Amino acid sequence: MSERSTSRVAVIGAGIIGTMTAWQLAARGHQVTVYDQWNVPNDRGASAGESRIFRTAYKEGGDYIPLLRASLEKWDELEQSSGRKVLDMCGGLTLGRPDHPDVETVIGTAVDHDLEHRILDATEMAREYPQFALDPDEIGVFDPASGIFRPELAVIAARDESVRHGAEYRPYTPVLNIRPLAERIMVDTADDAVAYDKVVVATGPWAHRLAGVTRQQVHPARLVAGWFAAEDVPLHSPDRMPISIRRHDEAGFSCFPAVDGVAVKILPHHLPWLPLDEPEDLPRLIEPEFVRAIERAVERLLPGLDPSALRVSSWIEGVSPDGAPLMGPSSLDPRITLAVGMSGQGFKLAPMLGSIAADYVTDGASADTIDLFDVARLQGGAA
């Protein structure tokens, strides 16, 4: 009988990636300590802001489909074991012309992977989903395996499951340095230096500050979300309005039904994700022309919403140059596992990314990872 040895593991960062990693590690018997510079959950990193989208027919490509399916199973497991409802499978639509590359990819992945889906022309869309204004030559691709998360609750659920399996949390404790020594790895804070066997770095937009991750590999970027009041709230609620990805000549965005009983959220894709020198440089006030550009998109494409933003807010994310996460051993020291650079994709995949990070800690390799995540692809300096 083979026996797996368990380790003392530090997880740095307690957003959705760190808490999911802690859950997966603790469930495998490791002794886990999770550090965060703030509280858990917090609204300063990337894992907050009312809602997140899950999609299966994926515009980012078919390589992700097995991970998405496996993640959905783990989200279900988390809901069952925690007793918290964090994901509402309200379905999803990709909207645009059939020859738009993202629409083509969504249909292609649905066909290739035998995913249930429906294609609706503009007339069918107007009848079934009047919330969306489509041009006559546009279509909607409906993916029933899509939904909307409550991200803060999801972090709480993953945190609590990790604690149930024995993980400990050190909130309000910034990690200042990770020092690999011959026999152990030291994690330094202002208060102490603690020895671990392994470390997982899940520091989101702060990735470039630890473990030799360079800004060229992961940089902090600003994402802006706007909320727009629905005239007919029930029509814009998750039980009648799917999440959506919009592709149009004039605008592109993701769109989240009204979970607060008031407003639909829009996250523009056609406006730049502003690179920041440091996460702390995130400006609270957003340029009026940026807000007006989101408002114009709403006025043109979402007829049931008041086109004057009732709220806009800015958020940060850790972004890699090719838009795929970095998962795997750091070239600084193989006992350090990186789980960074989520690039706007991390939430839906978080349970499997946590599981992959736990595989690296436990076995030094992961059968579930995909080539797209290979840390070595972005080796411009020490990783």
Ligand SMILES: Cc1cc2nc3c(=O)[nH]c(=O)nc-3n(C[C@H](O)[C@H](O)[C@H](O)COP(=O)(O)OP(=O)(O)OC[C@H]3O[C@@H](n4cnc5c(N)ncnc54)[C@H](O)[C@@H]3O)c2cc1C
């Ligand atoms: C506005 C917005 C919308 C998005 N929409 C979607 C979506 O619809 N679907 C989807 O799948 N994904 C989406 N994403 C992406 C997804 O939310 C992120 O990829 C994911 O939340 C990243 O989680 P994380 O744990 O890596 O980072 P974070 O949540 O930022 O967590 C990192 C944590 O590390 C801590 N930390 C950093 N440095 C230190 C240190 N030195 N010491 C201690 N603690 C430290 C921070 O305090 C923070 O809590 C979106 C992202 C944004 C910003």
